[in-house]
Amino acid sequence: MFMRTQRLFLRPIFEEDWPEVLSCLGDFDVVRMLANAPWPYTEELARAHCQSVLAEGEIRLAITVPGKLGAPVIGNIGLRPNPSGVHQLGFWLGREWHRRGYGAEAVRGIVALADALGIPCIESGHYLENIASGKVLRSAGFVATGELSPTRCMARNGEVLLARRYRRQLPGAATMECPVAA
Numbered sequence: 001m002f003m004r005t006q007r008l009f010l011r012p013i014f015e016e017d018w019p020e021v022l023s024c025l026g027d028f029d030v031v032r033m034l035a036n037a038p039w040p041y042t043e044e045l046a047r048a049h050c051q052s053v054l055a056e057g058e059i060r061l062a063i064t065v066p067g068k069l070g071a072p073v074i075g076n077i078g079l080r081p082n083p084s085g086v087h088q089l090g091f092w093l094g095r096e097w098h099r100r101g102y103g104a105e106a107v108r109g110i111v112a113l114a115d116a117l118g119i120p121c122i123e124s125g126h127y128l129e130n131i132a133s134g135k136v137l138r139s140a141g142f143v144a145t146g147e148l149s150p151t152r153c154m155a156r157n158g159e160v161l162l163a164r165r166y167r168r169q170l171p172g173a174a175t176m177e178c179p180v181a182a
Contacts, residue, residue: 001059005109008102009071010061015050017062020073022046024094031155033130034092035163039155057081059113063093063106077106079114079122087114089124091136098132107140115170122170125149125163134164142166 003010013021025031025041038045054060060078064071075093082088089110093103114122124142126133138144147165152158 001061001113003061003109003113005105007065008105008109009064009066010077010106010109010113011064013050013060013062013073013076015047017073018043018046018050021049021076024073024075024092024097027095028155030092030095032153033127033133034090034155035151035153037092037155041155055080057087059110061110063091063102065097065102074102075106077110079110079119087119087122089122103133103136104139107136111140111168111170115172118172120170120172121167123165123167125151125165127151127153127161127163129161134166137166140168142168 001012022041022043022045025037025046028039031037031039031041058078058080060076062073063075063077064073074097075091077089077091079087079089089107091103091106091110093106111122122142123145124137126137128148134144143166145165145167148162149165150160151163152160
């Protein structure tokens, strides 16, 4: 699956992407905001991530910036269905790519892709201290649910942090309510 936005190209993750993934996730300030990435993030982890098989219904895409010197991988974005049918959105960007609007653009792109696929609802969240991710989600039409969810952070030795939860009903599913998350 491929998606072109105004400035980005979202594409499948290839085995050869591991050095760029490692470059981005080899930064504790990025990894400490993710629930499922361990620290230290090693070459072996980056290779395994780029070679992993997707779960049924999962979408995982590299975020790239096309330019004169190629299209470097600057992050990842994905959707994974949970047992109740709600799709969970996750995304990250390497630190040098923060504060340029790429996160919001990538989220809007995957929302458009999900809508085209008939996915009725997407949920996401961020640790309370990660204010930037909240801004990205709100700018892409997500609404805070009011739920604060205790969420483990692998990079912080399994520390439990509160995460604010968000939800977005997609336009193509306007007549179908978002299912209640399990």
